[in-house]
Amino acid sequence: MDLRLEMTQARCSDLAATSSFYRLVYSEIEECGWERLIWLSDDLSCLSFRIMDKKKRGHILEIRLDKSYPSCPPSIAADVPHIFNLKWSTNSRLKDVLRQFSEHLEKLQGFWDSLENIDKCLSVVGLEQQSHANSYRQINIGNDCCLILNIDANDPRSLPECRFMGSDHLVNSFRNKWRRNNKKWSKDQPLSVNLAIILETRLPGPRDAERDDQKFECGICYAQFLPTDEGFGDKSGCRTDYTCENANCGRAFHSICVGEWLQSITTTRRSYDFLFGNCPYCSEPVSVRINTKCE
Incomplete structure (x- = not known):
């Protein structure tokens, strides 16, 4: 388990000792598998899981929980053309949501x-x-x-x-x-x-493009472009501009997102204008220059 998941699990464990809602959510995340969890809000009311379909396409499922959960069913959102009708009862758990989502993905293959x-x-x-x-x-x-x-x-x-x-x-x-x-x-x-x-014509094939010119969504904020905001300085609206150097990972990020991520990790080291830590996906060493947004 990487450092990010260990810290998230530790935080959830602490919260689980304070309320029945936290204890329930913590136990249900364990049933689903911590390795599938990619984001969790501070109050445990919003969770995001990464689910792989049978063709190895990755999908993000966002689940929002009301404080009356599980009496009130969760609301769900996902990167699919249409969402499924969640079947829910007071005996249902998060693992049932993930199972129904996986079944929905199979229908869309x-x-x-x-x-x-x-x-x-x-x-x-x-x-x-x-x-x-x-x-x-x-x-x-x-x-x-x-x-x-x-x-x-x-x-x-x-x-x-x-x-x-x-x-x-x-x-x-x-x-x-x-x-x-x-x-x-x-x-x-x-x-x-x-x-x-x-x-009745031969249609043009795909446009040639160099791999180095391809831009991917940020592995932290899941957007290709940063918002247009003065707070981002000269990075406002920019594409992903940082890539993990691990050849088996190669995830793209915004350098600002990496900086904010590293600053949230207690093991991150700072030297002059750089932060040193680990990739949130593969745990390989990463470093990024500190900018005004990260301060």
């Missing part, structure tokens, strides 16, 4: 498989901004024209809703082909193949 086929085979606009909750894709189809698809999460291989963008002449041509050929759509074919058949 075909949806994400279809989107990944599009992302792998076609030129998708704004791909780096997509999340597991998005059911649409904007696809470059050539000649400055785009096709916007909205995939049905419950029937992802069916004919999707579509909208064309571009010059009227070219867009009208694509629309006519779509209306003329949409009966050729086959659920047995990948989405990328169906699109090529209906539009």
Whole structure:
């Protein structure tokens, strides 16, 4: 168990001695597994778990608890196209929420498989901004024209809703082909193949991009960009700008988030303008320059 989880568990253990609510939440987190917990509020009323589906996609499930829990069911939010109806009774526990969420993820595997086929085979606009909750894709189809698809999460291989963008002449041509050929759509074919058949053209492939230019969500705040705020100084609105040097981890972060994280850890060392500690994911050594936001 890494230092972050040890400290969280120790804090929960202390709280568990003070109230029945804390004791209940503490015991239920243990049932779920501390290694799956990625965030916990100070009053234990809000928790976030990372759940892996069978294709090894990571999903974040946020659970909010009322003080009357478990008499009152928790509220849930997640990075999925639609949330599931939580089945709850006074005998239910957090592990039941995670189980139902995992079952919901399994029902969405075909949806994400279809989107990944599009992302792998076609030129998708704004791909780096997509999340597991998005059911649409904007696809470059050539000649400055785009096709916007909205995939049905419950029937992802069916004919999707579509909208064309571009010059009227070219867009009208694509629309006519779509209306003329949409009966050729086959659920047995990948989405990328169906699109090529209906539009009677070879669609552009993915845009080439260097791995070093790829930007990922911050492993601490789970956003790609910092908020636009004067408090962040010259980092206001910036992308993730720090990466764990461990080749087996490689998580991206905002340097400001890393600084705030390290300052919350009692084992962090400070030397001149730098903080030294451990990556919150792999526990490998990390260091970051202190800035005004971290002070």
